[in-house]
Amino acid sequence: MPRRALAAAAVALVLPLSACGSGGDDSGPTDASGKIEGDITFQTWNLRANFKPYFEGLVADFEKKYPGTRVKWIDQPAEGYPDKISADAAGGTLPDVVNVSPDLVAPLAKAGMALDLDKAAGKYKSEYLSGAWASHQVPGMSGTYAFPWYLNTGPLFYNKSLFTRAGLDPSSPPKTYGDLFADALRMAKKSDGKVATLANVPTIEDFGRYGVQLMNKEGTGFAFNDAKGIELLTEYKQLYDAKALDPQALTATPESSGRKFLTEAVAMNPGSALDLGNFKKQAPDLYKNIGITDQITSTGHVNMYVMGVMVNSRTAHTPAAVAFAHFVTDAHNQMSFAKKVAIFPSTAGSLDDPYFTKEDGTDETRVRIAAAKSLKNAVNYTPVLFSDQMKTALRNEVAKALQGKQSPKAALDNAVKACDQLLKQQG
Amino acid sequence: MAGVSRVRRQLPTSPWLFAAPGLLITGAFVLYPFVSTVVNSFTDRRTLIPGHFVGLANFRELLHDDMFWTGLRNSTLYIVGVVPALVILPLLLALLVQKNIPGITFFRSAFYTPVVASVVVVGLIWVWLLDERGLVNSLLRTVGIGRVGFLSDQWLLLLSAMAVTVWKGLGYYMIIYLAALANVPRELHEAAAVDGAGPVRRFLTVTVPAVRSTMVLVAALSSVAAFKVFSEVYLMAGPSGGPAGEDTTLVMLVQRTGTGLTGRVGYASALSVVVFVVTVALMLLVLRADRREEP
Numbered sequence: 001m002p003r004r005a006l007a008a009a010a011v012a013l014v015l016p017l018s019a020c021g022s023g024g025d026d027s028g029p030t031d032a033s034g035k036i037e038g039d040i041t042f043q044t045w046n047l048r049a050n051f052k053p054y055f056e057g058l059v060a061d062f063e064k065k066y067p068g069t070r071v072k073w074i075d076q077p078a079e080g081y082p083d084k085i086s087a088d089a090a091g092g093t094l095p096d097v098v099n100v101s102p103d104l105v106a107p108l109a110k111a112g113m114a115l116d117l118d119k120a121a122g123k124y125k126s127e128y129l130s131g132a133w134a135s136h137q138v139p140g141m142s143g144t145y146a147f148p149w150y151l152n153t154g155p156l157f158y159n160k161s162l163f164t165r166a167g168l169d170p171s172s173p174p175k176t177y178g179d180l181f182a183d184a185l186r187m188a189k190k191s192d193g194k195v196a197t198l199a200n201v202p203t204i205e206d207f208g209r210y211g212v213q214l215m216n217k218e219g220t221g222f223a224f225n226d227a228k229g230i231e232l233l234t235e236y237k238q239l240y241d242a243k244a245l246d247p248q249a250l251t252a253t254p255e256s257s258g259r260k261f262l263t264e265a266v267a268m269n270p271g272s273a274l275d276l277g278n279f280k281k282q283a284p285d286l287y288k289n290i291g292i293t294d295q296i297t298s299t300g301h302v303n304m305y306v307m308g309v310m311v312n313s314r315t316a317h318t319p320a321a322v323a324f325a326h327f328v329t330d331a332h333n334q335m336s337f338a339k340k341v342a343i344f345p346s347t348a349g350s351l352d353d354p355y356f357t358k359e360d361g362t363d364e365t366r367v368r369i370a371a372a373k374s375l376k377n378a379v380n381y382t383p384v385l386f387s388d389q390m391k392t393a394l395r396n397e398v399a400k401a402l403q404g405k406q407s408p409k410a411a412l413d414n415a416v417k418a419c420d421q422l423l424k425q426q427g
Numbered sequence: 428m429a430g431v432s433r434v435r436r437q438l439p440t441s442p443w444l445f446a447a448p449g450l451l452i453t454g455a456f457v458l459y460p461f462v463s464t465v466v467n468s469f470t471d472r473r474t475l476i477p478g479h480f481v482g483l484a485n486f487r488e489l490l491h492d493d494m495f496w497t498g499l500r501n502s503t504l505y506i507v508g509v510v511p512a513l514v515i516l517p518l519l520l521a522l523l524v525q526k527n528i529p530g531i532t533f534f535r536s537a538f539y540t541p542v543v544a545s546v547v548v549v550g551l552i553w554v555w556l557l558d559e560r561g562l563v564n565s566l567l568r569t570v571g572i573g574r575v576g577f578l579s580d581q582w583l584l585l586l587s588a589m590a591v592t593v594w595k596g597l598g599y600y601m602i603i604y605l606a607a608l609a610n611v612p613r614e615l616h617e618a619a620a621v622d623g624a625g626p627v628r629r630f631l632t633v634t635v636p637a638v639r640s641t642m643v644l645v646a647a648l649s650s651v652a653a654f655k656v657f658s659e660v661y662l663m664a665g666p667s668g669g670p671a672g673e674d675t676t677l678v679m680l681v682q683r684t685g686t687g688l689t690g691r692v693g694y695a696s697a698l699s700v701v702v703f704v705v706t707v708a709l710m711l712l713v714l715r716a717d718r719r720e721e722p
Contacts, residue, residue: 086474086688107688111475247579248559250670265560387689392667399671426689427476 031318032120037068038317040324041095045307048075054340062327069320082388089113096315097325100146100308102384106138108310109145110427115311116143121322127331132346135306135380139219146308147329148346150337153304153371153378154272156296157279161289162267166190173293177210180268180296181235184244187267193243199257199266201249201398202236204391208381211298215383222383222419225412233401233408240402250399262286270295272371274342276364292367294374304378306346342368344375351376385423393418467696474690485697495698498677501585501660502702505653505676506709508589509596513649514642516593517600522634524601525608535605539598546595550662553591554578557663578663581673588659588674595659596652600645607641608634643717650713651706657682677702 047055059071074095076084082104088094089108100108108114117136118125124147125133132148160170166187174180184197204224208214212229215222239245246252246266261269262283279287295302309325311318327333334345335353342364344351356372359365394415401411468485472478489495524535541549556562557577564574577587611634619629635642657678660668666683668675675683677698685695 082687086686086690089475089688104688107475113475246559247576250579251584251665251667253665256665263560388687389683389689389691392672392683395667396672399667403670405671422689425471425691426473 032115032322034319035068036066036319036323038320039070039072040097040315040317040321041072041074042097042324042328043095043099044073044075045081045099046075046078047099051337051340054337058328058333062324065327066320066323069324071324092314094312094314096312096317096321097328098310098312099149100310102135102146102306102308102380103382103386105136105145105308105310106384107387107426109138109141109143113313114145115313115315115318115322116145117147117311117322118142118144120311120318121147121326124326127348128329128346129348129376131377131379132306136308136310136384138384139215146310147325149307149309149329150334150343151304151306151346151375151378152272152343153295153302153375154270154275155292155294155367155370156268157261157271157275158268158291158293159261159264159286159289160291162187162195162264163291166195166267170291173291174296175294177232177235177296177298181239181244184239184267185242188239188242188244195267196246196249196260196265197244197267198239199246199249199260199269200252200254201245201395201402202232204383204386204394205303205381207232208379209295209297209299209301209303214381215385219383219385221423222416225409225416229412230408233398233412236398237402237404237408241404245402250402272342276367290363292363294370299379301377301379302374303381304375306380344372385426386419387422387426389422390419393422464696464699467693468700470693470696471691472693472696474686474688474692478693481693485694486701488694489697489701494672494675494680495677495701497673498675498680498698499701501674502654502656502677502705504585505589505592505656506650508586509592509653509656510646510650512589512593513596513600513653514646517597517645518604518638518642520597520601521604521608522630525605535601538601541595542598544595546658547662549591549595550659553587554663557587579670581670584664584669584674585660588656588663591659591663592653592656596649600649603641603645604638607638611637640717643713647710647713650709654706654709655702 042059044055055073055075059073062071063069085094085098085100085104085108089111094108094113105114109116125144128148132151133144135148136146137144156173158170158173163170163173163183166183167190168183168186174183180197187195187197202210204214207224207229210228210232212232213223213226236245240247240249246257246260248260249257252260257266257269258271258275260266262279264283264286276287276290279290297303309329311321311325315321329346331345331347331350334347335350335355337343338345338350339355344356350356351372356369359369397406397411397415397418400406401408406414467478469480469482470478471481471484520538524531524538554561558564559574559576559579563577567573567575575583577583615633615637616629619633624632655678656676660674660676661679661682664674668679668683681695681698681702684690684698685692
């Protein structure tokens, strides 16, 4: 019996080791030219609650167009979505078609789990905005690993009442970083440190929008510790010391800073056209005083967020999966989706539709038109290789600089070193 | 007797058949993940990439990882801050609610309520209370004290999380003490009272020795739980572990390092092995101290 127990223990030890090896790079099928048929699964990211009829209609339309196909739509909650994908990917149960963001695509592409659409569906490339198509390319790899889906960007919201109380002109919000920092310091001084203007520490997008070079040209290392990066962090340090940056910014999340803006504890917050509805419903007093201004950027390009639809390279029905991913993201369906929610299509020419160009006097339309206009040359400043661990490393070093525990230069040098190390470990 | 022996001879495997479901479940959900974690700790495995055997490289790396030392420091501080409070306060609470007086059930239930509340809800409520604009700061302002950065100062944040852990754990350990107190012979108290001992002396000379084993059990349980703390600190300090990650605990570091599509499963496993070794050492230490003090 002890010998058998020993054997069982040895098997238990060896089993996990059997997973060790070189794997992870088998690229799977790339041919999407066969007959479009079979059962596929399609996973979205927290969209069922608000858009169930839209997606059910989409699936029904696809199945009608391609008899012999069946699409099973599954939706995952927003919280922990990357963890859900990683569990599925590691367990070999990744759905055939998956809603992803560029930073999720990069590790999946590196592990050989995302289909290269340049090879499998290159004929559709011209249907999309070129910047959007490129957003799912991974430095160091050739190919494009997801169809671009919807885009989003947003203005900067500000609280006119708090501006007035601080002696600032509510009809003249800051347009440049210089204006922003000056107004923030004035507001903090006037309110004796009780009202902050911003509630978040600078993120990688902020560095990008400020004009900092984020990565080297080859995409093999980070470079945001340049003079411009140090300048931005030094400005934020001044804001933090003057309480123009909320003291809880060091531990804030986008949700918590949004709440601070709703409760009028901070005067400015980035957002999207979606937020206007929230303000109206959750904070009517704030809504009456809401000011809307353009995103501040030193590069002339605002930041945009890109969503994509990836095809699992190990799907058993590549033609059907590619056809469905294209169907979801084609101009007609993106336009229908954009009319249901404040997002923007990534298909070429769609942003010229009167829906995105014609004023009707409402705030919602004004924000939509301004956003659509800025999207034409917007940039996704978050590098696709910038992982969650890197975000934490940058955030921690920035916090140390703001607290005065190290200089802005040392903080950014350390952050770049940590991110480069993590990049190396990603392989 | 002969019949029983015959049955035993005829069915030598029957005990194993009865035990099989339990053994299978334990093997699949306890033993296998544990062994897998130990094996992974010697590899450079990542979420999507199986990795290779790297020997002790992960353990060597964590010795040079500042975040590991920060996590170890905070997890250890958590034991120091939480365990004495969770050994003493529930005992005092149990003494208060031990007596059968009208309405005492209400108090017992009230003290137990935080135990059954979800830790996420508890964490969120305390975050609202301790926010710069929360109730606690409003009260402090009304008595002339300025805003206190419970959620923005590194040490206050850790203390706040400890307070929540103690608040949430009081009722649980109170129940354990109530059971122990019920077994203390009343005659001992009466004899001590006849000898002129007051309530404090009776507590120290009768109650404490009688519940000493329970105190050791509470110390062991609470120190292991404190060393493995995650939820309270995560909810109050945020996913980055407080300002500059200074409030990160070891288990938070395991979560942050090992999850997501780019998670370093091998390194996170090495951290988990360290947590396991320390918790086992803690248990042994407490139990050994108990044995040494046995009369």
